[in-house]
Amino acid sequence: MDPITILTTMFILMVQEGSILLLATLGEILTERSGILNLGVEGMMCFGALSSFIAYYVTGNWVIAVLAAALAGASLSFIHAFVSITLKANQTVSGLAITILGLGLSSSLGRPLAISRVRIEPIESIKVPILSDIPIIGPSFFNQNPIVYLSYFMVILLWFILYKTSFGLNLRSVGENPSMADSLGINVFLTRYVATTLGGALCGVSGALLILGYYPSWYDGITAGRGWIAVALVIFSSWNPLYAFFGAYFFGLVGTLNATFQSIGFRIIPTDFFRTLPYLLTIFVLVIFSSTRFRRRKMPASLGKPYTREL
């Protein structure tokens, strides 16, 4: 039991859990940057997991499965977009309804799969040449399945879109000040629809990673609250994809402490503490980051506010 092995194990588990959180966080960042709050992450993740599971079981092709998950997440978030953008309903309520709908839909559609115990082969890891030989970092970050690599790529892509393209600029201005953006000729409704739908698609893909990568059978409750942690991570990462990368893996690392301490026989801190730790951290983060000064600086100014065009 040498420290290198222990650290490597921690990092492998950190990347596995963290990447699931990362994809969902990125999706929610994209959505919230446009000014739409979608609390349906948990439901979209779950429905994405089920859809990819079925698609992978039927086709055996993980690319199709990931697309199915994206479509599932997108279709749920489209409902949210319609309700909160076109109908201008309360976004918190609509988001919660999306969670209930996603979980309920998955549960009812997945019922025969759960009862007949359908099983898939998890998709295989691919070693990145050279990089995977680096100690600790190599086996953890660079010996994973393709969806994990997709999550790294999405961090850069989303950062690039938000900060380096005119679409990103438009998107951010819609989230900050929609009437100003509107007067500049930006289509606020379309931008918000696109951001919300694509954000939901990413949440769906996080569900695909969960089930195709690490938990290859369907049963109720498979997402186990990860969607809610992703919602907190958005705030933790100040709506910035690059910070989300670190935030997701930080939460991933915290989640490995329990198993690691137990295996090395460090028993001063009780197991229950570690079980609550991610949630304690979430509350802590929310308290710290919701101070007025912080919100004014980081949070999209019109987050959660429906936009009505003034004539």
Add this chain to the structure above:
Amino acid sequence: MSVSTSRRGFIRDAAFALGGVAIGAGLGYMAAGAGQKPATVTQTITQTTTKTEVGEKKVVAGFVYVGPVSDYGWTHAHDVGREYAKSKCPWLETKIVESVEEAKVQGAIETLIGQGANIVFTTSFGFMEGTAEEAQKHPDVYFAHCSGYKSGAAGNATQNMSAYFAEFYQLYYLNGLAAGAVTETGVLGYVAAVPIPEVIRHINAFVLGAKETAKARGKNIKVYVQWLNAWFDPEGAKKAATSLVENNNADVLAFTEDTPTVLQVAESYQKKGKKVWSFSHYSDMSKEGPNAHLTGQIVNWGPIYVDFVSQVYARSWRSVDIWARIGDYMPYKWANLSNPKIESDGAVYLAPLNPVVPSEVRSLIALRWEQMKELLFEPFTGPIKDMDGKIRIKEGERATHDVLWNMDWHVEGVETPLPK
């Protein structure tokens, strides 16, 4: 809480949940075609009816489940038992209420009685008090509660209430025999749910079995335990299993957790060419680990349910406190010793044995199985020392029901002290 409020509360909740999911179910039909039963994550009432001849006597059995039927362990196993009872008893009609919170058990029971249930099964420890109260309130209805200690037979409930449970420790001992025969590192891992006597007893029985076959190979056994403090925690189970293999060098992983995650972790190591083994839990999970599946403990609630509903049907009810072990509820006593797949109509049985288990150990497992069935062998027979070397069960003595039921110490060979 009065009955009327809890009942109203239940109906309101159910209505809310059903309403919330109505859209979901509708979309479900569109997405997957007809044939789906609507279900929710909160509460759903599903009704299943067996055709009966008009005028024929029938029994209506209600089931209150703590989880959804589509979970991977506990509730699913009970529902398989319900289906079994239905297939054996043409006069039986069953109704279920899923995902019932423990505080709402009385509302669920009232609903089932309102639907004509003659007997109600409640399948969670937390349902015990509510079930006992309902049993007192409805002397004309029969009640059977799973995994508790209140029954008319035990003298702490009314005579229309029975208690039942299927006990696995003998099967864990047999799992241990298989584990001790295949381990190369001599290190076994155990991913454990909650530190209560039941789980501690299972770990200890597993260790006793493993030590027996490992000793024959001249190996010492070390067992590391990881506690999840939860019955359902696939994420924690995955991390615990991985840490046991990587950090502690374990190559056999036993577990008590309601998903096949630990077995899936073992299978992923097998895929990478590392020999790691694991087991089935509650139901046959061998499909989840075609290479890694060694054997495992399986429950069959069916015969117990048949017994209870038959008592109601025949009007021969007698309150009982059942602790079903190997041999109970079996229509025949002696099986073919040469048959490596031990399976029967009993309440508990062993999952198929992996061919990697050497034939002499397979014979030993079959022999011990038969001996336990006939009460000729008991895994907890002294001398048994605990982790600190203190004698807990004296030479030649067998652990009594009380000792097993209250076990709060680990046998020698376990390396992880119990959490305080």
